Amino acid sequence: MSNRRPGNANxxxxxxxxxxxxxxxxxxxxxxxxDDYNRRRQQAQQQAGADDEDAQPAAAQEDEEEAADxxxxxxxxxxxxxxxxxxxxxxxxxxxxxxxxxxxxxKQADKKKQKGKKKPKGSDDDSDDxxxxxxxRDMYKKAPPAPGQLENCEICSxxxxxxxxxxxxxxGGLVCTPCGKELAAEAGPSKPKSxxxxxxxxxxxxxxxxxxxLSILGAKTLQQMCIExxxxxxxxxxxxxxxxxxxxxxxxxxxxxxRIMDPRTMKLFLRxxxxxxxxxxxxxxxxxxxxxxxxxxxxxxxxxxxxxxQFKDETMEYMIEKGTKITYLQLYAANLISDAMWHxxxxxxxxxxxxxxxxxxxxxxxxxAVEEMVVHCPNLQRLKLKLCRRIGAPAIDSxxxxxxxxxxxxxxxxxxxxxxxxxxxxxxxxxxxxxxxEHFPDADDTLLEAIHAECRNLTKFRLTENDYCTDAGxxxxxxxxxxLPLLSADFxxxxxxxxxxxxxxxxxxxxxxxxxxxxxxxxxxxxxxxxIASCRHxxxxxxxSVFDGRKQYPALGSINLSFCGNVDTVVVAGxxxxxxxxxKVIAFGCFNIEDVVVPRGVVxxxxxxxxxxxIEQVGMEWVGLDAALGAMVEAVGAA
Amino acid sequence: xxxxxTDYVTLVSSDGFEFKLQRSAATVSGAxxxxxxxxxxxxxxxxxxxxxxxxxxxxLEKVCEYLYYNxxxxxxxxxxxxxxxxxxCLELLMAADFLDGESCTAVCLISNADTGLV
Numbered sequence: 076m077s078n079r080r081p082g083n084a085n086x087x088x089x090x091x092x093x094x095x096x097x098x099x100x101x102x103x104x105x106x107x108x109x110d111d112y113n114r115r116r117q118q119a120q121q122q123a124g125a126d127d128e129d130a131q132p133a134a135a136q137e138d139e140e141e142a143a144d145x146x147x148x149x150x151x152x153x154x155x156x157x158x159x160x161x162x163x164x165x166x167x168x169x170x171x172x173x174x175x176x177x178x179x180x181x182k183q184a185d186k187k188k189q190k191g192k193k194k195p196k197g198s199d200d201d202s203d204d205x206x207x208x209x210x211x212r213d214m215y216k217k218a219p220p221a222p223g224q225l226e227n228c229e230i231c232s233x234x235x236x237x238x239x240x241x242x243x244x245x246x247g248g249l250v251c252t253p254c255g256k257e258l259a260a261e262a263g264p265s266k267p268k269s270x271x272x273x274x275x276x277x278x279x280x281x282x283x284x285x286x287x288x289l290s291i292l293g294a295k296t297l298q299q300m301c302i303e304x305x306x307x308x309x310x311x312x313x314x315x316x317x318x319x320x321x322x323x324x325x326x327x328x329x330x331x332x333x334r335i336m337d338p339r340t341m342k343l344f345l346r347x348x349x350x351x352x353x354x355x356x357x358x359x360x361x362x363x364x365x366x367x368x369x370x371x372x373x374x375x376x377x378x379x380x381x382x383x384x385q386f387k388d389e390t391m392e393y394m395i396e397k398g399t400k401i402t403y404l405q406l407y408a409a410n411l412i413s414d415a416m417w418h419x420x421x422x423x424x425x426x427x428x429x430x431x432x433x434x435x436x437x438x439x440x441x442x443x444a445v446e447e448m449v450v451h452c453p454n455l456q457r458l459k460l461k462l463c464r465r466i467g468a469p470a471i472d473s474x475x476x477x478x479x480x481x482x483x484x485x486x487x488x489x490x491x492x493x494x495x496x497x498x499x500x501x502x503x504x505x506x507x508x509x510x511x512x513e514h515f516p517d518a519d520d521t522l523l524e525a526i527h528a529e530c531r532n533l534t535k536f537r538l539t540e541n542d543y544c545t546d547a548g549x550x551x552x553x554x555x556x557x558x559l560p561l562l563s564a565d566f567x568x569x570x571x572x573x574x575x576x577x578x579x580x581x582x583x584x585x586x587x588x589x590x591x592x593x594x595x596x597x598x599x600x601x602x603x604x605x606x607i608a609s610c611r612h613x614x615x616x617x618x619x620s621v622f623d624g625r626k627q628y629p630a631l632g633s634i635n636l637s638f639c640g641n642v643d644t645v646v647v648a649g650x651x652x653x654x655x656x657x658x659k660v661i662a663f664g665c666f667n668i669e670d671v672v673v674p675r676g677v678v679x680x681x682x683x684x685x686x687x688x689x690i691e692q693v694g695m696e697w698v699g700l701d702a703a704l705g706a707m708v709e710a711v712g713a714a
Numbered sequence: 715x716x717x718x719x720t721d722y723v724t725l726v727s728s729d730g731f732e733f734k735l736q737r738s739a740a741t742v743s744g745a746x747x748x749x750x751x752x753x754x755x756x757x758x759x760x761x762x763x764x765x766x767x768x769x770x771x772x773x774l775e776k777v778c779e780y781l782y783y784n785x786x787x788x789x790x791x792x793x794x795x796x797x798x799x800x801x802x803c804l805e806l807l808m809a810a811d812f813l814d815g816e817s818c819t820a821v822c823l824i825s826n827a828d829t830g831l832v
Contacts, residue, residue: 294787297780301807308800
């Protein structure tokens with residue numbers, strides 16, 4: 076094909092017709108077509124000949140010389156020409172024989188391949204190349220018209236080369252590549268749509284919404300629906316216009332949830348007049364995207380960037396340079412920032428910082444960085460350091476000197492002796508409104524005593540994953556505590572861990588009977604959220620006396636009772652009666668809860684309903700509290 | 715010419731379309747509720763008509779559709795989503811924010827993520 080123009084053009088002689096002219100102009104030559112046709116015919120004949128020879132492979136394989144001798148030689152004219160001719164004929168014959176051999180080999184290989192399903196490959200001497208050839212041949216065989224041949228397209232009637240991928244047209248004939256693509260495009264979109272209409276994922280979505288507290292009863296708000304729709308069509312959005320910042324933040328959260336927060340969509344959220352930027356998942360953002368953030372919105376005061384994998388030293392430098400007004404900084408998983416750069420941040424921008432939340436820092440951020448922070452950030456009111464692997468007890472000592480702290484959340488991976496925590500509370504406890512201490516296994520009753528003595532303003536208190544603090548210690552903490560009632564209390568996983576003695580020691584460890592009673596007496600009037608998951612030593616009697624239906628906890632909206640083994644249907648009924656504002660009860664692993672009838676407006680999560688294995692149960696409109704309790708009494712009585 | 719508060723109220727869009735709908739449905743929106751509250755003594759409350767200069771007819775129609783949809787599904791669970799044309803989304807979102815649908819069930823994604831079960 077490559078030599079089509081120059082060689083053949085010379086052969087056309089004499090006057091040219093208009094058609095020939097036109098064809099020539101379009102790079103088509105009649106001669107070429109004729110030649111191609113002849114060549115193809117010859118090839119087909121040769122192929123047939125080879126196949127014939129193939130019928131007697133032994134003969135063909137015997138000897139090349141012999142085969143060559145068999146060819147009748149034309150009468151000699153001169154020795155030279157004779158020799159040359161003979162040579163030509165010989166070559167041709169050799170080529171023929173070789174071809175025959177190849178075909179033969181392929182046939183053998185074919186057979187081997189069929190056997191090969193039982194036999195391991197390579198047991199014989201054939202090479203991988205031959206196998207590849209076979210594969211190719213198999214593909215050839217399957218394609219109905221011989222590939223390489225020309226065919227007229229069924230739709231546009233253009234001539235085209237048939238390939239194994241050539242599509243079949245609507246009439247059963249073959250179509251050329253462009254027409255085939257069009258056909259595919261027409262047929263394409265209808266398929267995925269029909270798949271989407273399947274019912275199951277939809278139901279799963281609904282259940283997930285319930286777990287998220289999204290739709291307890293009634294329709295979603297119009298805002299919610301619009302925001303979800305916008306997220307669905309995120310690729311069509313060019314800009315958000317002047318949407319209010321609150322709506323934008325909500326949009327950002329939904330974009331993150333749907334994992335469509337990428338460099339393009341992120342830019343939609345940037346506006347020069349905004350004072351905050353919150354991207355809850357930056358996993359898809361690159362270094363330059365962070366630069367864009369601070370270039371577009373230099374006035375930001377609140378920066379929330381979570382999962383900032385690509386937040387590097389240079390980014391931090393740029394932020395330090397541009398973001399002069401930052402008061403609120405939350406960076407999660409920013410592991411590419413070096414210690415020196417953390418120091419620089421605190422030195423240059425520390426004074427204005429009021430809130431700092433850092434989480435998941437494994438590679439850097441040492442005790443010295445915390446010290447640097449304390450020295451240069453005197454105005455810190457809110458501090459959260461969780462899962463920062465490299466900080467330990469010295470960091471706690473540094474934090475003790477932050478006297479303006481109002482909110483403190485700590486989760487330290489290294490061991491921290493209890494007296495350091497006592498010292499911390501002694502220094503900063505007085506002003507604290509939030510105290511969250513997760514996973515401090517060495518904390519004991521002395522910490523609780525310190526909190527009892529120092530804290531006056533706590534509204535949120537969390538002390539989790541501890542097996543040292545005793546029930547008596549918790550009771551003493553809440554008894555006559557000068558602190559205001561708590562709004563949120565989380566004492567999950569405070570319990571004794573001893574597999575040989577699952578009921579725990581005589582003197583209960585962790586929040587148990589007395590502790591729960593004292594807590595509810597102290598904070599019951601205001602408490603909104605109670606988490607006592609895995610407080611497994613709370614007895615059934617304690618639950619029924621705390622939630623007896625007469626004592627009222629007017630604010631309690633959500634309660635987590637998971638893995639409290641003593642909770643049963645009676646306890647849940649008591650909770651429903653005692654907490655008029657209740658919205659959500661989480662009770663995973665409470666196997667004594669049976670036949671609960673959930674009243675209107677309440678979600679019960681975690682209790683499997685035997686009938687259809689639904690994990691959560693949503694209260695029905697027609698089931699009032701009294702009706703629910705009545706039904707439950709009947710069910711319990713029957714059992 | 716103070717009128718009694720009627721069962722039906724009128725919402726008027728910026729381009730003059732009028733939508734008459736039940737008061738109970740319309741007052742799902744915090745803004746409309748306050749506008750029509752007889753105690754406030756606004757003109758809207760007296761005439762039982764709210765005019766929205768910043769919401770056009772197309773969007774307001776969708777808003778009215780939502781108000782009835784919400785009323786209809788008030789006590790149902792697993793409510794199917796209303797059909798919203800994508801091109802209207804952002805405008806509708808603005809309007810929704812302005813009109814302030816009742817009890818925005820704010821989902822605390824973050825708090826949910828943080829208070830994971832142990």
